[in-house]
Amino acid sequence: MDELWRQFEAWLAEHWPDGLASLNPPASDAQIAELERQLGVTLPADYVACLKIHDGQSGGDFLFDGMAFLSCEEVYRQWRVWKELLDDGVFAGETSEPEAGIKNDWWSPRWIPFTHNGGGDHLCLDLDPAESGTLGQVITMWHETGDRERVAAGFKAYFADFVAGALDGRYTYSEEYGGLVDAVDVA
Known part of the structure; x- marks a missing residue:
């Protein structure tokens, strides 16, 4: 994780210094333990290693x-919104249309958001995958549609692919879109 962040920080310094400046300092062990207590889960080691480098942005x-990298505090805040909706019965009888390896829940309290697009959509760590899934896989969570896609087998795989995409030009900074986006979208 250290090497991936070193590469990404160097890229940010050259291509988007304000993005580099937006990164928070590391999360403390106490902050991570409190987040795990609040969520009632043990977070995957690769994601914890990431938080110990930068506690979001x-x-x-x-x-x-096109999504913000959430701090421990904001992970809990976003998760709590979904948990309250679930507890209030808003999703009663609702199912999603997941790819293989993802349960067909509309939302699960064991889907831990680590990004947010400002409109209710997230990338989540799936800590309750379907039988053919992988614990800690990264999945999409769209608030208006039931599509649930597997993005990566785990956080490190997701982050490694994202950093590689920045380094090889698949992602670029766009002032119009407000951050790093797929280069195809701004071409």
């Missing part, structure tokens, strides 16, 4: 392909 622009 601050600022309005999006770091991960």
Whole structure:
């Protein structure tokens, strides 16, 4: 994780210094333990290693392909919104249309958001996958549609692919889109 962040930070310094400046300092062990207590889960080691380098970002622009990288505090805040909706019965009888390896819940309290696009959509760590899934896989969570896609087998795989995409030009900074986005979208 250290090497991936070193590469990404060097890229940000050259291509989007404000994005680099938006990264928060590391999360403390106490902050991570409190987040795990609040969520009632043990977070995957690769994601914890990431938080120990940067506890998300601050600022309005999006770091991960049109989505903000959430701090421990914001992970809990976003998760709590979904949990309250679930507890209030808003999703009663609702199912999603997941790819293989993802349960067909509309939302699960064991889907831990680590990004947010400002409109209710997330990338989540799936800590309750379907039988053919992988614990800790990264999945999409769209608030208006039932599509649930597997993005990566785990956080490190997701982040490694994202960093590779930045380094090889698949992602670029766009002021119009407010952060790093797929280069095809701005071509």
